[in-house]
Amino acid sequence: MNIIVIGAGYVGLVTGTCFAELGNQVTCIEVNEPKVNNLKKGILPIYEPNLLPMVTSNVEAGRLHFVTSFAAVAVDPDVIFIAVGTPSGEDGAANIAYVEEAARHIGDFIREDCVVVDKSTVPVGMADQVKALIQQALDKRQLSLTFDVVSNPEFLREGAAIEDFMCPDRVIVGLQSDRAKQIMLNLYTPILRSPERIYFMNVKDAEMTKYAANAMLATRISFMNEMSVLCERMGVDIENVRMGIGSDSRIGHAFLYPGCGYGGSCFPKDVRALMNMAESHGVDAMILKAVEKRNQIQKTVLPQKLATIFGEDLSGVLVGVWGLAFKPGTDDMREASSLVLIEEVIRRGGRVQAYDPEAMGVARQLLPEKWFKSGQLVFAANQYDALQDVDVLALVTEWKSFCYPDLTRMKGVMRRHLILDGRNQYNPAHMREAGFDYAGIGR
Ligand SMILES: NC(=O)c1ccc[n+]([C@@H]2O[C@H](COP(=O)([O-])OP(=O)(O)OC[C@H]3O[C@@H](n4cnc5c(N)ncnc54)[C@H](O)[C@@H]3O)[C@@H](O)[C@H]2O)c1
Structure with missing residues (x-):
């Protein structure tokens, strides 16, 4: 054709x-x-x-x-x-x-x-x-x-x-x-x-199917993120809860991963567009509003954890960031959680050293040049260079190369051995055995 x-x-x-x-x-x-x-x-x-x-x-x-x-x-x-x-x-x-x-x-x-x-x-x-x-x-x-x-x-x-x-x-x-x-x-x-x-x-049914699918997936993520906050307060490990509920065939495992918020070119904008459609048809989209609000808050979870550890003023704190893209396998930076983290660290006087296998070119275009010029933000040549002298590693995007890193090499370059795992990629016990202070999401 x-x-x-x-x-x-x-x-x-x-x-x-x-x-x-x-x-x-x-x-x-x-x-x-x-x-x-x-x-x-x-x-x-x-x-x-x-x-x-x-x-x-x-x-x-x-x-x-x-x-x-x-x-x-x-x-x-x-x-x-x-x-x-x-x-x-x-x-x-x-x-x-x-x-x-x-x-x-x-x-x-x-x-x-x-x-x-x-x-x-x-x-x-x-x-x-x-x-x-x-x-x-x-x-x-x-x-x-x-x-x-x-x-x-x-x-x-x-x-x-x-x-x-x-x-x-x-x-x-x-x-x-x-x-x-x-x-x-x-x-x-x-x-x-x-x-x-x-x-x-029908044509309208198909148009609606797309929005409903994305809203459903975003809802599952926001639901799990909300559960993760509750788990953290109550001394429960969300990862065990996730496996426990995901294995229920009525629920399934997909899109049940708690983390530091969803981004990308679709979920955020499609949830907002559906909210707008609901509003213009006189429907109070209570669930969608909550999904969107939870996600906005979730993007601030890593900065909040930094504040708890280092205080509101991050002067003198160097944060290593692994992952910039909104998800692994792409260089798409639209509404990525990394953007919120980097902006917050710099706003509070800290500095960022980041690495992403694919998205640094796109991120460079998006982020203010003055941050690079002033040295507040540096893009590193590889994931270990991004950890040179840092006080903490924040993992934002779960690229495969970050899953099984060389822990000895990490310890050799990091000033302080602290990991904030925004995607629950690591086993907390293994990390602690290896000599790292570790905090994930909801565990
Ligand atoms: N990116 C995804 O994962 C994804 C998945 C499913 C659906 N969608 C939807 O698909 C649509 C496209 O998304 P995308 O991510 O590919 O967008 P995009 O921004 O990557 O690409 C859109 C392209 O269209 C071009 N363009 C705009 N007006 C044009 C015109 N009049 N003539 C020719 N080219 C024109 C732009 O220059 C741009 O290159 C959106 O509605 C999005 O919601 C995206």
């Missing part, structure tokens, strides 16, 4: 590359020209395991193309995916301006019947707006075409995006016509391990 993907960010690039890998002809339209130039040279805008070789081989095979506008698209598409960003607006609602712009461009461009697929996470009812915008543009061109607007939300996890895309738990498709259904089935059949894994439903 001929496919256009609008937006070559996380979702667009993975979607386009995977569909090209399956033998389709894919053109990614991306407005950011430097991004497109880099992609053509094989330089990716994101770090995602196994993505680079797949992009390179599909570009070389002539199945994957990157352009900056519709004007450069060579063929009429069967399917157009919208995969542009929908960041939080000031009121928490999803900013739909990029989706609207993409819809207008589609209406200005298409010459043949096609299916427009919304892969961006969009407010319920957005497909109708996309349809109206495309129709308006077609009317201006006095062109009569048949096109469907389908909702096909994406559920990939950053760090495992290719695997998730190629072997999805399920594919959600909201649509109205048999024609669109047949095209979506043709598109997804090669990656569906069984036909039951594709769920067809």
Whole structure:
């Protein structure tokens, strides 16, 4: 099939590359020209395991193309995916301006019947707006075409995006016509391990499914974070509780991990967008508000633990930070817990020495240059250099290379042997036996 993907960010690039890998002809339209130039040279805008070789081989095979506008698209598409960003607006609602712009461009461009697929996470009812915008543009061109607007939300996890895309738990498709259904089935059949894994439903139901899924996962995390605070007060180890409840088949283990807060490009903004939708429909979203509030507080847990140990004034305290990305396997820094920790340490007069295997380049762009110039913030060449002379290690992102570190080497370089484990990666007893003071979350 001929496919256009609008937006070559996380979702667009993975979607386009995977569909090209399956033998389709894919053109990614991306407005950011430097991004497109880099992609053509094989330089990716994101770090995602196994993505680079797949992009390179599909570009070389002539199945994957990157352009900056519709004007450069060579063929009429069967399917157009919208995969542009929908960041939080000031009121928490999803900013739909990029989706609207993409819809207008589609209406200005298409010459043949096609299916427009919304892969961006969009407010319920957005497909109708996309349809109206495309129709308006077609009317201006006095062109009569048949096109469907389908909702096909994406559920990939950053760090495992290719695997998730190629072997999805399920594919959600909201649509109205048999024609669109047949095209979506043709598109997804090669990656569906069984036909039951594709769920067809109404467009609005599909749009809502995405928000409800992310809100559910965020709720599980915030619930566990709340339990961890309670466990800590009562001398209970949340990790034993986690295993105890996760082994209940009605509950399961996924997304039950307490920690120093969730971040990323999806959970925080999608919970806020759903809260906003609830509010505009007169529903008091009590659970969502609590999920969001608990997460904000949870991001301050590590700074609070530092204050308990060193006092509010962190002058003269050097904090080693392991992990900057919001989760392992990505360089995505959106709403990462590390940002809150670093800002708090520096605000209270302390200094930070940090290391992340992949996210330091992105973090460097995000964090104020003055912190680097003044030496308040230093990025180290490796995880052990980040511990040179530090008073404490704060583990924020559970990259694999941090799981079994060389404890002797750590002790050799750290000024004080103290570990704040923001992701409960270590066994407290082992750490204490090895001569470290150790504090995790909820234990
Ligand atoms: N990142 C994830 O893990 C993930 C997972 C599931 C769903 N989503 C959803 O998918 C959508 C995209 O997320 P993302 O993380 O890929 O965003 P992103 O910010 O990484 O990428 C969006 C890209 O679209 C480009 N763009 C914006 N307007 C454009 C236009 N008119 N034409 C062409 N390109 C345009 C931007 O330059 C950017 O490169 C969002 O709605 C998000 O909520 C993201």
